[in-house]
């Protein structure tokens with residue numbers, strides 16, 4: 001499975017949904033509870049998991065734009081959303097969905113966020129959101145995005161940003177060396193500048209506070225157990241591939257590390273909800 005393949009996103013979606021912070025979800029729902037309609041921009045949407053996890057928190061009528069640079073992921077999103085909805089209708093490029101009494105209008109945009117975010121923001125979005133994305137983006141990107149979101153007085157919801165905490169069960173002495181190498185790999189340029197990696201969470205909060213936003217943060221760690229065996233195995237494999245690419249861990253240590261049967265894993269994530277001051 002490649003880093004952002006639809007198979008990988010499918011595998012992680014149930015763990016992501018389970019991990020989301022209920023406290024932050026409640027704050028999102030409360031913020032928009034008195035509205036009838038909301039316009040939402042979902043950055044780096046992949047196959048649409050963020051919409052599926054967030055729609056139930058939002059008003060009865062929702063207008064979504066899903067953006068990703070991967071056309072295959074957006075095709076998969078269209079299919080997954082049709083399968084998820086109670087009823088669906090395709091009108092040219094627009095998908096109309098009914099789900100649990102809500103009406104969703106969804107459009108899709110193939111775009112490179114590194115160069116096209118400002119253009120995409122140029123619409124009356126009331127909520128800008130993303131899941132599992134900002135650790136891939138640079139600090140400059142987060143700074144510019146927060147400024148642009150604040151200029152529009154939109155709310156901001158970043159779910160499942162990796163925060164650098166990682167533990168394996170059982171623990172092995174090489175785990176720390178592997179995690180350090182993994183973070184060096186993570187903080188390379190992933191297409192949106194040199195990735196902020198584990199620093200992204202703090203940077204998001206700092207930037208939105210600078211713009212006078214109130215920022216709430218909640219824990220959304222994966223706490224994986226034996227029943228998550230496939231996800232744990234894929235995590236170990238992805239970890240090893242990243243470390244072998246970046247180097248700094250000798251081959252024997254790496255091979256021995258991969259062979260350890262893991263029965264659990266903790267992967268730290270943070271959910272952030274930021275709203276403009278009055």
Ligand SMILES: C[S@@+](CC[C@H](N)C(=O)[O-])C[C@H]1O[C@@H](n2cnc3c(N)ncnc32)[C@H](O)[C@@H]1O
Pocket residue numbers: 004009043044045046047048049050067068069070073111112113114130131132133136190191192
């Ligand atoms: C870890 S996935 C998260 C996908 C989805 N939000 C989810 O929670 O399942 C990261 C997504 O970012 C997208 N992405 C990465 N760099 C991008 C860029 N420069 N422009 C647009 N999308 C990008 C990838 O294609 C991928 O779908």
